[in-house]
Amino acid sequence: MEYIFHILILLSIYGILALAQNLVMGGTGLLTIAGAAFYGIGAYVAAILATKFGWSIMAILLIAPIIAGLIAFLVGASFARFRDDYFMLATLGFLMIFNTVAKNWETFTNGSFGIAGIPKPYILGFTLDMPMTFVVLAIFILIIVVTVSYLISRSSFGRALNAIREDEDALQIFGYQTSRYKLMIFTIGAAFSALGGVLFASYITFVDPNLFTVNESILLWAMVILGGIGRNRGALIGALFLVIIPEILRFIGFPTEFAGLMRQCIYGLLLVLLMLYQPRGILGTYKL
Amino acid sequence: MEFFQLILYTISTGMLYSLLATGFGFTLRSVKFFNISYGGAFLVGGYVMFLFYRMQNIAFLPSLLLSLTASGLYLLLAYKFIFKILIERKAKNLVLLIVSFGLLTATSAILGMIFGSQATIVTRHLSDIDVVNIFGATLNTVQIVGGLISIPIIILSLAYVRYKTRFGRAVRAIEDDSEVAELVGIPKNKILLKTFFLSGMLAGMGGILEGLDVGIIPASGFLYMLPTIVAVVIGGMQSFWGGILGAFILAIAQQLTIVVFGGSWVQAVPFVILIIMLWIRPEGILKR
Amino acid sequence: MKYILETKNLVKSFGGVHAVDHLSINIPEKMITGLVGPNGSGKTTLINMLSGFSPHNSGEIFFSDVERKKIMPWENQVYGITRTFQxxxxxxxxxxxxxxxxxxxxxxxxxxxxxxxxxxxxxxxxxxxxxxxxxxxxxxxxxxxxxxxxxxxxxxxxxxxxANIILFDEPFAGLFPEVIKKIEKIVLNLKQEGKSVVLVEHNMAIIRKLCDHLIVMDAGKLLAEGHPEKVLSEKIVLEAYLGE
Known part of the structure; x- marks a missing residue:
């Protein structure tokens, strides 16, 4: 039973991350590899504020998305002029810089050792220290993110984002200052990812720089593309598949590290095969 | 003599980056996307060398030839069965980027499953990488024979091939405008296959040198892609010599960072330079 | 005649070749202006510059006497201009x-x-x-x-x-006659609503039928300008087309 709640918590966290990635990459066609960076920023904000300043996780759940959003706003604004491949390269740069800072700013991040002992959330007199109770908070946050994602997709804003994915130059002709749209969705996506990061840090009670690498971002790509880009439901389906796979592998009897590598192999190959044979993913609505 | 030592290190790093950037430039200019799976060829070179030279105890030169062929074939097959199909479908660069990331991710996971995630040293005995004293400063034999002697020879012979042979003329024609090249009767497909093979061999050479010098890990493929891309972008991707110029600028900047801030910040340097460069001169320093 | 859109010495060059070469034209208000010229004469390039799709190298563009210096495409809404694509x-x-x-x-x-x-x-x-x-x-x-x-x-x-100004870049190209009729009706309706229309078109019958004003371009330069019937009978215009 405990195990099922554990899976549900992981699913909620990756569901949030995949939804955020989908808004930016699937909805807007903006290829970013900084997903893991904002996820990591959320996790590190939680770790630092909770262990060094004694903040409660509930307060951090409010502040971390704002901090990540602010950073994303500044980063996104300075990347506004880059298009396509170059935007991707710039976000890759940002991810590497985040990683280096996490490894080296030892006063705050403890460097490569990471930060341990992150507390569990405490709410209305209860500590959510069991998977059974933590899962309630995780699913609650997931529902918020799902709701907001759906509202965004159905708003005029969401429609304009889709049009940016289809033909940004043509959309500009019709009076859209597309860079503002891209900046805004980049910021929103970062804020969501940070929520996932806070949940992760508080659940695992430990963060270190190796959790937030390029591979983690590529995993998010695979989730979004597998489910079908541009669809919120697709992101959730993709997250479901790629969270379950290593658990199944472990269940069959592969050691944890090997199962991790097998998953990495699977999502790497998935990206290749999907793009070749099924670029619209499982839901099959849009392609990049 | 510490200063002289720093210069030697800079040159040896710059040489390795030059080799990688040159090979990367060949595919980048001909197919016009950032082929991240180049890092996969780097890994294949290093690990196949390990397999033949260290595990099977085959003599050095035959092992070297076998591993270069393997890494060349890796990129050739990737082009033939993946990229060519996507390019013919007129896939966007973003799709090609995603696919090449997927391929690298899968390759490094598979090699990780076979050889483990620990550093794999290709050299048979530690005495093979003896330290040599050059006017009071030191480098090991791999750095001298590989970096200072063989790489300049390789690059100069490539320049000869590129500017003096029929193959080189065909390559340049395709880089200029592949459709026109096809119209005037250049066998585009054959030339591109050869270009990818050549590019893969150069990446493999980088992997072999790295494996001999400090050992190779599955993550190296990605880690070495970073300076490679950055060198090409800052040097000017349209120019053969640009990548080499970029490689040395990068090597100098990294060495300076080590001196001023310490070794652990080195990873962030390429990207700070990259982002600044994309800002001020996205076409790179050298034009064609 | 009141002009809603004017260019003065407008230049756009691609790699040293002037696609639009010191072009000065006037687009009258509330009329349909035809824009004709052989292929490669710079019509689409002109439309691209007027709609902020690509910046001009030098010269001036005036919207109802207000100069638009650095054209940002999204400002089209402010200037009341829109376009179609060829x-x-x-x-x-x-x-x-x-x-x-x-x-x-x-x-x-x-x-x-x-x-x-x-x-x-x-x-x-x-x-x-x-x-x-x-x-x-x-x-x-x-x-x-x-x-x-x-x-x-x-x-x-x-x-x-x-929008007030509408630039149509070859809207009739490759269409069946009944669709052409439909679009002709839409264009005439727009004129009646008081919009100013610029129409890039090769078919002279359509030009004669719809346009109140005609601009002929050749090699990025203005060749002739005025009433369609008059312009189309001019010798240089005929030569430009026969020489094609």
């Missing part, structure tokens, strides 16, 4: 209805976030779709339309934009 550019993986709705709704991102298209937007969009006979197809993806329907949808977008 090579149709639709939002392919969006429904026909969404292709129109996106033009009708809020431009400021923050407001757009809290806006869902209203019944009013929907009605406007549906009216436009009925005008261009695509109402039945409104839930289809734009990518699934036929060539003629795609051309019509682009014109639908222009109608939705409700």
């Amino acid at each position: 090579q149709v550019r639709l939002f392919d993986q969006m429904s026909v209805l969404d292709n129109i709705l996106v033009i009708l709704t809020e431009r400021a991102p923050f407001y757009a976030l809290f806006e869902r298209h209203s019944g009013y937007h929907l009605k406007c969009a549906e009216d436009i779709l009925k005008k261009i006979d695509l109402y039945e197809k409104r839930f289809h993806n734009a990518a699934d339309l036929s060539y003629g329907q795609r051309k019509l949808l682009e014109i639908g977008r222009v109608l939705a934009m409700d």
Whole structure:
């Protein structure tokens, strides 16, 4: 039973991350590899504020998305002029810089050792220290993110984002200052990812720089593309598949590290095969 | 003599980056996307060398030839069965980027499953990488024979091939405008296959040198892609010599960072330079 | 005659070649102005500059006597100008209805976030779709339309934009006669509503029928300008076309 709640918590966290990635990459066609960076920023904000300043996780759940959003706003604004491949390269740069800072700013991040002992959330007199109770908070946050994602997709804003994915130059002709749209969705996506990061840090009670690498971002790509880009439901389906796979592998009897590598192999190959044979993913609505 | 030592290190790093950037430039200019799976060829070179030279105890030169062929074939097959199909479908660069990331991710996971995630040293005995004293400063034999002697020879012979042979003329024609090249009767497909093979061999050479010098890990493929891309972008991707110029600028900047801030910040340097460069001169320093 | 759009010594060059070469033209208000010239004479380049799609190298562009210096494409709404593309550019993986709705709704991102298209937007969009006979197809993806329907949808977008100046880049090219008639009607309607129209077109019959004013370009330069019948009988114009 405990195990099922554990899976549900992981699913909620990756569901949030995949939804955020989908808004930016699937909805807007903006290829970013900084997903893991904002996820990591959320996790590190939680770790630092909770262990060094004694903040409660509930307060951090409010502040971390704002901090990540602010950073994303500044980063996104300075990347506004880059298009396509170059935007991707710039976000890759940002991810590497985040990683280096996490490894080296030892006063705050403890460097490569990471930060341990992150507390569990405490709410209305209860500590959510069991998977059974933590899962309630995780699913609650997931529902918020799902709701907001759906509202965004159905708003005029969401429609304009889709049009940016289809033909940004043509959309500009019709009076859209597309860079503002891209900046805004980049910021929103970062804020969501940070929520996932806070949940992760508080659940695992430990963060270190190796959790937030390029591979983690590529995993998010695979989730979004597998489910079908541009669809919120697709992101959730993709997250479901790629969270379950290593658990199944472990269940069959592969050691944890090997199962991790097998998953990495699977999502790497998935990206290749999907793009070749099924670029619209499982839901099959849009392609990049 | 510490200063002289720093210069030697800079040159040896710059040489390795030059080799990688040159090979990367060949595919980048001909197919016009950032082929991240180049890092996969780097890994294949290093690990196949390990397999033949260290595990099977085959003599050095035959092992070297076998591993270069393997890494060349890796990129050739990737082009033939993946990229060519996507390019013919007129896939966007973003799709090609995603696919090449997927391929690298899968390759490094598979090699990780076979050889483990620990550093794999290709050299048979530690005495093979003896330290040599050059006017009071030191480098090991791999750095001298590989970096200072063989790489300049390789690059100069490539320049000869590129500017003096029929193959080189065909390559340049395709880089200029592949459709026109096809119209005037250049066998585009054959030339591109050869270009990818050549590019893969150069990446493999980088992997072999790295494996001999400090050992190779599955993550190296990605880690070495970073300076490679950055060198090409800052040097000017349209120019053969640009990548080499970029490689040395990068090597100098990294060495300076080590001196001023310490070794652990080195990873962030390429990207700070990259982002600044994309800002001020996205076409790179050298034009064609 | 009052002019709504003027250029003075406008220059655009690609790699040393002047695609538009010191061009000074005037577009009269509330009329249909034809823009003709052999292939490669710089018509589309001119349209691109007027709509902020690509910046000009030198010269001036005036909108009702206000100079537009560095043209940002999204400012088209402020200047009341819109266009179609010679090579149709639709939002392919969006429904026909969404292709129109996106033009009708809020431009400021923050407001757009809290806006869902209203019944009013929907009605406007549906009216436009009925005008261009695509109402039945409104839930289809734009990518699934036929060539003629795609051309019509682009014109639908222009109608939705409700701009004062409309630049049509070869809207009739490759269409069946009945579709051409439909578009001709739409263009004439726009004129009656008081819009100023610029029409790039090769078919002289259509030009004669629709245009009140004609501009002939050749090699990026102005060749002739004036009333269509008069301009089309000029010797240099005939030569430019026969020499093609």
